[in-house]
Amino acid sequence: xxxxxxxxxxxxxxxxxxxxxxxxxxxxxxxxxxxxxxxxxxxxxxxxxxxxxxxxxxxxxxxxxxxxxxxxxxxxxxxxxxxxxxxxxxxxxxxxxxxxxxxxxxxxxxxxxxxxxxxxxxxxxxxxxxxxxxxxxxxxxxxxxxxxxxxxxxxxxxxxxxxxxxxxxxxxxxxxxxxxxxxxxxxxxxxxxxxxxxxxxxxxxxxxxxxxxxxxxxxxxxxxxxxxxxxxxxxxxxxxxxxxxxxxxxxxxxxxxxxxxxxxxxxxxxxxxxxxxxxxxxxxxxxxxxxxxxxxxxxxxxxxxxxxxxxxxxxxxxxxxxxxxxxx
Numbered sequence: 001x002x003x004x005x006x007x008x009x010x011x012x013x014x015x016x017x018x019x020x021x022x023x024x025x026x027x028x029x030x031x032x033x034x035x036x037x038x039x040x041x042x043x044x045x046x047x048x049x050x051x052x053x054x055x056x057x058x059x060x061x062x063x064x065x066x067x068x069x070x071x072x073x074x075x076x077x078x079x080x081x082x083x084x085x086x087x088x089x090x091x092x093x094x095x096x097x098x099x100x101x102x103x104x105x106x107x108x109x110x111x112x113x114x115x116x117x118x119x120x121x122x123x124x125x126x127x128x129x130x131x132x133x134x135x136x137x138x139x140x141x142x143x144x145x146x147x148x149x150x151x152x153x154x155x156x157x158x159x160x161x162x163x164x165x166x167x168x169x170x171x172x173x174x175x176x177x178x179x180x181x182x183x184x185x186x187x188x189x190x191x192x193x194x195x196x197x198x199x200x201x202x203x204x205x206x207x208x209x210x211x212x213x214x215x216x217x218x219x220x221x222x223x224x225x226x227x228x229x230x231x232x233x234x235x236x237x238x239x240x241x242x243x244x245x246x247x248x249x250x251x252x253x254x255x256x257x258x259x260x261x262x263x264x265x266x267x268x269x270x271x272x273x274x275x276x277x278x279x280x281x282x283x284x285x286x287x288x289x290x291x292x293x294x295x296x297x298x299x300x301x302x303x304x305x306x307x308x309x310x311x312x313x314x315x316x317x318x319x320x321x322x323x324x325x326x327x328x
Contacts, residue, residue: 007036007182008145010043010084013061014051017068018204020197023247024186026072028149029079038079039143039311042066045084045091046135049128066300068207071290082307084139089315094131094138096322100171101134101164109133110156137161142315144177149184172325176318187247190240192221205279207286214283218276223268224261234261234268241268241275248278 011017011025032038042065047058062083069081084090107130133156140148140161148158158181165176190196191203198204205217223241227234236242236258245254257274260266293300322328 004035004037005146006144006177007032007038007147007149008041008140008143008179009038009149010041010046010139011065012043012047013058013065014047015061015199016064016206016208018197018199018206019244019247020186020189020204021068022072022207023189024151025149025184026069026074028184030073032149033075033079036147039145039314040069040074040079040081041087041139041311042081042083043139046132049126049132050122050124052126052128053122063294063297063300066304067290067293070293070300070303071286072207076303076306080307080310081303082311083304086304086308087142087311087315089142089312089319090135090138092319093142093322094135096326097138097141097164097168098131098134100167105160105163106130106134109160111153133157133160134164137164140179141165141176142318143311144314144318145179146177147182148179149182151184151186155181155183168325175321175325188243189247190243192217192240194222194240207283208290209283210287211280211284214280215276218272218279219269221272223271227268230267231264233264236261241272244279245271245275248282249275250278 009029029040042062044058044062048055051058066081074081136157137160150158158179162178165178169175191198191201192205193201193203195201195203205214209217221241223239224234242257245257257266257271261271
C-alpha cells in the first residue's frame with residue numbers, strides 16, 4: 001500500500017473561529033484529510049508570541065478551537081489532531097535549529113515588519129516573535145512534513161523552513177524532509193464593516209454565532225457604498241454580502257441576485273434576508289455540534305490525548321535521528 005504524503009499545518013488559539021477561518025483554512029483541511037496523512041495542531045506556543053502578557057486565555061481557546069475543528073468535520077480517525085505544547089519535542093527541535101539559523105534569515109521574513117505594524121499596540125520586540133518562523137520550521141520538520149497548505153502570504157515562511165532544513169542536512173547529513181508549500185486559494189471575504197475580517201476589529205461572523213447574532217450582524221453590514229437609494233442600480237462585485245452569497249447561496253440564485261442588483265430589481269434588505277437564510281442553515285449544524293463537544297470535555301480531552309500519542313511517536317523518531325546526526 002502506497003504511503004500517504006505527510007501534510008502539516010496548525011492554527012493559533014486566539015479566539016473563536018469565524019467564516020474567514022472556515023473558507024481560508026478549514027474547508028481545505030477537510031479535503032486534505034481524505035487524501036493525505038495530516039497532522040493538524042493547535043499552535044498554543046505560537047499564540048504566546050503575541051499573547052504572552054495574558055496567557056491564561058489560551059487554555060480555554062485551545063478547547064474551543066478543537067470543538068470548532070470537530071464541529072466542521074475534521075475527523076480524528078483521518079487526521080492527527082493535537083496540542084503543540086503537549087509534544088515537548090517542538091521546543092527541543094526549535095532550540096537546536098536556532099543554533100544554525102542566521103539572524104538575518106529571520107529579520108528578512110516579510111511578515112515580521114508587517115505584523116509589528118499591524119500589532120503596534122503590543123510590545124513585540126522579543127525573540128519569541130522574531131523566531132516565530134523558526135518555531136514554525138521546527139513544527140513542520142518534526143513530522144517530516146512534505147507539504148504545508150498556506151496562502152500566498154505565508155510562502156516566505158515555508159521557503160525559510162526549506163532553507164533551515166537544507167542547512168541542517170548539509171551540516172549533519174540528510175536527516176529531515178525539506179517541506180514544500182501547498183498553495184491554497186482563499187476566497188475574498190471581508191468583515192461586516194468592509195475591512196478584513198478580524199477579531200480585533202469586531203467585524204466577524206463566527207461559526208458559533210446564534211441566529212439572532214447572525215441577523216444583527218448581517219442587516220447593518222456595508223453593501224455597495226454607491227447605492228444610496230433603493231431604486232439605484234448596484235454593483236455586486238464591490239459588495240461583501242454578494243461575496244458571501246457566492247459561498248453560501250446556490251449558483252442559480254447567485255446569478256439571479258447579480259442581475260437583480262444591477263437593475264435595482266432587488267434591494268439590499270431583501271438581499272441580506274436571502275443570505276441570512278442560507279448562511280444560518282449552514283451554521284446551524286456547526287453550532288449545535290460545537291456546543292455538544294464543549295459539553296463533553298472528556299471526549300475532547302480523549303481526542304487530544306490520542307492525537308498527542310501519535311504525534312509524540314512520530315516526533316520521537318525524528319528527534320532520535322536529529323540527535324544522532326548531531327552526535328548529541
